[in-house]
Amino acid sequence: MRIAFYGSSLVSAYWNGAATYYRGLLRALASLGYEITFYEPDVYDRQKHRDIDPPTWCRVVVYEGSVAAMKRAAAEAAGADIVVKASGVGFEDDLLLEEVLRAARPTALKIFWDVDAPATLAVLKAAEDHPLRSALPSLDLVLTYGGGDPVVRSYRAIGARECIPVYNALDPETHHPVAPEPRFNADLAFLGNRLPDRESRVETFFLEPASRLPERRFLLGGAGWHDKPLPESVVYIGHVPTADHNAFNATPKAVLNISRSSMAANGFSPATRVFEAAGAGACLITDAWEGIDLFLKPQEEVLVARDGRDVAELMCSLTAGQAKQIGQRALSRVLGEHTYAHRASEVDQTFRRWFKRPEAAE
Structure with missing residues (x-):
């Protein structure tokens, strides 16, 4: 299955705390057979501070920080089986979500992946007309970086069909014991x-x-x-x-x-x-x-x-x-x-379970 993932950055951890999470989880999903394209904007000097090269297990598309470039990147969601818009992309987040949902095929699994649920929920609770809040009925799933039952209950209360935490974990290939320095x-x-x-x-x-x-x-x-x-x-x-x-x-x-x-x-x-x-x-x-x-x-x-x-x-x-x-x-x-292989197995099961739901065949 093909995943179009719109996030902050995969190749740069500069002012980007989600980088390790994205890398570990997406690499583990790629090992399960998913074809992943990660779309990230060229903002906040992240591309000047890359700390990894584009990986072999994921295609990385960097688009310039302009509305026109963002819309072109969003249009590519039409070719994916699973479309993910993450929180905190850093450039026109609300418009990006709108464009991605517009481009996604009706049969695609549409997901909002929240890597800072407490902050996002605080904004949503303060603004009933927030674009993300309005988009929740159009999304199949909300996945979150953490938060447990309090976050799950909060998302369901404001209109999410389902909310499932996918916690941080360890990527043993990246983080492991080394000699002291x-x-x-x-x-x-x-x-x-x-x-x-x-x-x-x-x-x-x-x-x-x-x-x-x-x-x-x-x-x-x-x-x-x-x-x-x-x-x-x-x-x-x-x-x-x-x-x-x-x-x-x-x-x-x-x-x-x-x-x-x-x-x-x-x-x-x-x-x-x-x-x-x-x-x-x-x-x-x-x-x-x-x-x-x-x-x-x-x-x-x-x-x-x-x-x-x-x-x-x-x-x-x-x-x-x-x-x-x-x-x-x-x-x-x-x-x-608690490795990303464990988390990816859980996410894979979630994807497959939601693809089998009756609405997916309509």
């Missing part, structure tokens, strides 16, 4: 771009414990923190390319995951970082959110902190031996239950 030596490392929905939580869970423990070394990676006042114990290294994520995760004694506020409030939304870190065998400390136990067992496969004080106490008590054991347990768990 001295430049990433630290007691605790955090990697994340500076975003309004995350900054105050970074202050609480990372900068506050760094202030409490001036004798420890804290490593901060990600874009946008250059003008942020930082404790002396924090070393800022800027953007960390995807190719360096394994070493970034494998080298420090522990790495930190901090959910954005909206995702922490909804729960059931493990960030890509959770599986990247576990896949590298890192000892992960995460902020507390409902549903973590569905993915990793607290205190055995992951350490959970309620606030900055908890993070500081964990760093004071955690030994190198304990950190290594936690990281190895996490690696074993995600390899056994």
Whole structure:
């Protein structure tokens, strides 16, 4: 079956947190026999910061950031059996959805794939005339990057026929244990771009414990923190390319995951970082959110902190031996239950089930 997938970017992770998710899931679907074309706009300098070449398992079409080019790309949806419009494409999202749905064949499976459901739902609830809300009856499925029952109920309540979470996972070919690198030596490392929905939580869970423990070394990676006042114990290294994520995760004694506020409030939304870190065998400390136990067992496969004080106490008590054991347990768990091969199998079953529904034959 042919998939036309309209998203932010497959070849660039620059200001594009969904890149790892897209790559892992679409490569796994391609291995099941799907023919995939990924359409992405040339915006936000992403094409200048490509971190992978166009893959062999997916055709990538980059279109210029103009309405005319976008409409030409959308028209190609007519040749697909499955048409996917993702959230956060970054250029004329509402018009793109309209054009893609117009071009799609009546028999095509039409999907909205939400990679930031809490943020999208907040917008939809505030605007009853929002174009996406109006389009929900025309869509067969809403798939989401996370969110669990709260997101499923919310989408159904505003008109989605069905909503199914497809969680982040591990791509073992991309994220795996590697030898430590001295430049990433630290007691605790955090990697994340500076975003309004995350900054105050970074202050609480990372900068506050760094202030409490001036004798420890804290490593901060990600874009946008250059003008942020930082404790002396924090070393800022800027953007960390995807190719360096394994070493970034494998080298420090522990790495930190901090959910954005909206995702922490909804729960059931493990960030890509959770599986990247576990896949590298890192000892992960995460902020507390409902549903973590569905993915990793607290205190055995992951350490959970309620606030900055908890993070500081964990760093004071955690030994190198304990950190290594936690990281190895996490690696074993995600390899056994949470790879993109597991997720792709679930998505494949969903696609086939919906193609068999009575309406698809009409």
